[in-house]
Amino acid sequence: MMTRNGPWALAFHALFVGFILAPLIVVCLVSFTTESYLSLPVTGVSLRWFRAIAGSDFIPAFYNSLYVATAAATIALALSIPAALATARWRFPGRDALTAFFLSPLMVPHIVLGVALLKFLSDIGLSSTYFGLIFAHVIIVMPFTLRLALATLTGLDRAVEWAAWSLGASHGTIFRRVTLPLILPGLAGGWLLAFIQSFDELTMTVFVAAPSTMTLPVRMFNYVTDNIDPLVAAVSTALIFVTILLMIAMDRFYGLDRLLAGKGAR
Amino acid sequence: MAFLDLRGLTKRFGGTIAVDGLDLSVDRGEFVALLGPSGCGKTTSLHMVAGFVEPDAGTVRIDGRDMAPVPPNRRNIGVVFQSYALFPHMTVAENIGFGMEMRRVPAAERAVRIGEALSLVRLDGYAGRYPRQLSGGQQQRVALARALVIRPDLLLLDEPLSNLDAKLREEMRVEIRLIQRQVNITTILVTHDQAEALVMSDRVAVMDRGRIVQIDRPVQAYDCPANAFVSNFLGRANLIRAAVVNRGQGRLCLRAGTSEFEIDGSTEADEVTVSIRPERIGFVETGGIAARVKVSLFMGDQWLYRLDSDLGGLTVCAPNAGGARIADGAPVRLAWPADAARVLNG
């Protein structure tokens, strides 16, 4: 565009960006305090609260989150690829209903999923198991992996696969040598998005996780309902930095706005 | 029996009928152009031959063998897609080598044949590039090399030149034709460019709404169009509606408006449509048919005149011989040899 934003627009933009960043920056700043209560590090900067994380029970919770998110994102992706192939490549009765069903977790509030899964998992004796927790997360993240798989598949020129076909490749070879490499960036982006969604999920997990399978967000939630101190700020700061790294990775793979377009829309 | 034989090939997409009972026979080593307007079913026909699309009815035979149970990967057909469809994640060499890899050609032989194919399409030195690092014309030649290197029994080209600029397109026409002769491979070229069809092919098949309406050698198809559609589609044509005044001995005397003229041909009907190519009409001093220049268009090597006459609007091409153009609005007289006009069926 030749027209640029005027001074008022830029002032608004600065305020908006400030509003978005302020709480994150503040969390980072207070986590470097030398005091044992929340304060800006005016007297001195220290890493004592980051060292304190090591001995706390945030560490096992972090590992739980890591396991659950890795497993859930991977399973969701593995289920999404064939399902996306089916809906992208075939016209069959029930196709639209199936797609709507696969995307429906986006319409169900997580609190509802949480109570439903709490009831159901305790009915079938899977409460406080990793198995139940992981599949609960699969339901939550699969709409994201499915959507990205669908988007990349429909963006693929059929003729490229047909070219391989006419050159003598079987269906399996076409998928392995042509289709998969071409949709891989989209799938990787979907996996990362699913991983982050699962890693950050709180509302449903509060109901499903047991003390032994407690994830990091649940641990943090329970912690901050008691008190907010520099320790939890330090944990948050660490999370922010990990997220920034993952975000840069995702931006490389797929473009953040295209990726997140799947996150908001219902 | 013909090498490639299509009988009653039909394909519907929902309500629309894309290909409607297509019959076509192509001899071994022959180059046939499939020509027709956009949406007439050329690509769909090609895809049925290649096996990507299953026909609703009809048969595809190659060398006498029914292809229905044979999947595309067993048909040994080389396809050049309109969009090239190169594998974007593979280098030029890997693209070209893919088909041989599928055929388990040993790596050493593969390398030799890739090199040969690259020189054939004049792309030596490009083996290590990725498709996105090539121009449109280069990509097109890689697609051609990839299709040729598997030594297919049949080569299908779907508008392979439509994305090239005019100059490169003319070069590639000649080049593809030379390569085809050199390896003597049966080829079908799909195009909606009539000049391309006429220049490159042994025979031209003109398609309209899912059917082949005429198939002939280029000269024949151009000079003796079967109907108004073909005559209009293959080059420019003046279509004149005229009443038959007199007939006999392969000659017709026709009248349109107040003018009368004679042509070669015969008909049972009392009224006919005749087609006259613009380049066959000449300006004469006396006699002929009176007309008035409406507008003249400069085409470089020729002038194109649009005229009003008794016979309706006419188009005339005159070579640019260096003389002055005829002014707009000037009265002229037109004439043509008796064999220039064709009586069209229907």
Next chain:
Amino acid sequence: MAERKTTPYLLSAPALLVYSAFLAAPLIAVTILSFNTFTMATGIQPGFSLANYAEVLTDDYFHRIFLRTFGLALLVAAIAALIGTPEAYILHRMAPAWRSAFLLVILGPLLVSVLVRTLGWAVLLGRNGLINSALIGIGAIERPIEFMYTMTGVVVALVHVLVPFHVLAVWASLRRLDPAVEAAGLSLGASQATVLRRIVVPQIMPGILSGSLIVFTLAASAFATPSIIGGRRLKVVAMTAYDEFLNSQNWPMGAAIAAVLLAATLVIVLGYNRWVERRYAQAFQ
């Protein structure tokens, strides 16, 4: 490709199986649960009773909670639309390099845990938080203002958490906007403001509407932010269900509350979509 008719069903079967087990079955189970009854003495009693629903739908206590929740959601959606739409347009008009940098800054927080972002607001809004310190520092106020455990605090924090969704929705529709259309408007003599009002806004209206819907529904079912910033005094629906399940152990009541929330959400989403589609059907295919 020419293949058997069963192939797509086989390909979707694994996902369908997981969905049936971990989505459909739990939702059915919890619906049944909501018709059970509960007393402190006897625990959960199976059977079919509408008592829980009757209580949720008639009791003043629940009315207040549902009203508060949906009122809060409406306010948050309105504020997010009011500030998110211009921000998206400003981004749209930036030079590409700046734009992608700021997109990262504004959309990136969506990927940061809601807890972390809420925590930031707790730090900022507390009695001795930064905002109070700053206001006292410049002499604007004498005694700290209470933001924590107030509606203002919850609204500010929720807008912060959800406004990127609105920016994203509007941004997506702006990206489909043909830049030549704006230039055409200007070349026809319209002022920048007229172009904005008559050409840009009508075209991005679907984005604004869908963004508002997303923010509204997410705000209506928000849990972490209202719990931490609002606390027990400003209970919302999600917290109420949480308390029924994990504190009072009255699962059937919690299930009924969740069911009403789900039903209300679905009615609003589907009704809104119908309305938007009817309104914009002609203009947008």
